[in-house]
Amino acid sequence: MSQYALATATRPGRPRVVPRATSALAPRDEILQAAAELFVNRGFAATSTRDIAEKVGIRQASLYYHFEGKPGILAELLELSVRPSLEKVEAIELECSADVPEAALYRLALIDADTLATVPHNIGRLYRMPDVRSSEVFEGFQPALQELTAAYGRLGAGVVSGPVAATVGLNQLGALLIQAVEVVIRVRSRGDEVTRADARGIAATCLRICGASEERIVRAAGAIRGWDRGGGSCG
Amino acid sequence: MSQYALATATRPGRPRVVPRATSALAPRDEILQAAAELFVNRGFAATSTRDIAEKVGIRQASLYYHFEGKPGILAELLELSVRPSLEKVEAIELECSADVPEAALYRLALIDADTLATVPHNIGRLYRMPDVRSSEVFEGFQPALQELTAAYGRLGAGVVSGPVAATVGLNQLGALLIQAVEVVIRVRSRGDEVTRADARGIAATCLRICGASEERIVRAAGAIRGWDRGGGSCG
């Protein structure tokens, strides 16, 4: 045996009946990938555990070594597409919503849009699918999603100007803003890519929805750039 | 027996094990209603024929007297949500696209938005669901949908002004316009109603997407009013 272990290093465990392609992914991640693509393109309920296994190149029963069935796989995929937002929303609210509320909203929208734009196989769609929404797994995520909507609402409320406040109710504002961010999902569904520049455009749209002036928007975008470099404090 | 047949007139056929509620609907339509609600709220693949039958109050096997299974029911629902548009698109294009293209686009968008707004249980969502899109039934509707997108593209192309034409490709324009109309589906999914006024606003949005001036939009909306009263000719 050479001391230079190759990428194709053989793993422990009985070999697959269809030999593994030289995939850099761990088996668990291979399964997540395959499931993501099938769930998004054919539907969650329409995808059987056998479909997933076939795509990976293993036997149906072998899935259960890595996951507790289809619901377990779904749970992990849902987690992947919201964790980044949830992790950062609290920090963003604390950091700077008081003095520059529009910067905070811009930042949250940008992170969200970016996550949705880069997450594999457009799994942001899962949240929109009725078979997912009515699954037991989804119930566990509902509180987190509502909290996220509420955060958008609070941040938006700090930005809104008089005429906007008169038109759109505060409890609708959060939903409206998330809606705007989720354009990313729709664009990707059409097969188009969403660039970092697109994401900034979407974040700006969120501020416009709140009635922010173009000047405030430019300032908010500028504040972000400082963040990305320096990190943390709200100059 | 009285000569005054009641609405609850007994029908031929063996009685149901769960007696019919006094539904004005024909059994076939009862099934369509129940299926529409389940397909949209739980998903097509996630809904079994037994679920549908239960909701109607009949036995699972009895569905097959009225439909050729789940796909047959789906086909009829899909039909319901596009037939009005398809029926009228040709007439609209012939009537007046040459002299007042913006009126034609406005009219088509309005009819579409109105259909999507009033169709029962928001069945416009079906076209967006991956389990539906990958079903065999859906393939049959794809040509009609593409033709509809193409019609939006042609009508839009007659309206676009220079700066818009420079930005958005002509083959994308149709998709973009349909996208705008389908906001109706999204709004209804949120639980909100879509009024006739909302539909007019969406039709106007379509013209704005093409870069039409507010004046042209007002004129287009006015032309419609003439139509609704008089019918047919393009003054």
Add this chain to the structure above:
DNA sequence: ATTATCTATAGATCTATAGATAATGC
């Protein structure tokens, strides 16, 4: 006779478990 249901059920999935097996790693 016609219509609209019913009951019963075969056959096709689909999920999930039990237990065997073939690798690596120590």
Add this chain to the structure above:
DNA sequence: ATTATCTATAGATCTATAGATAATGC
């Protein structure tokens, strides 16, 4: 010993058909 697979299969749906039955209508 540990890990990751395999084979085999029980039990739970789910779809779709065959044939019986209970109404109305003529």
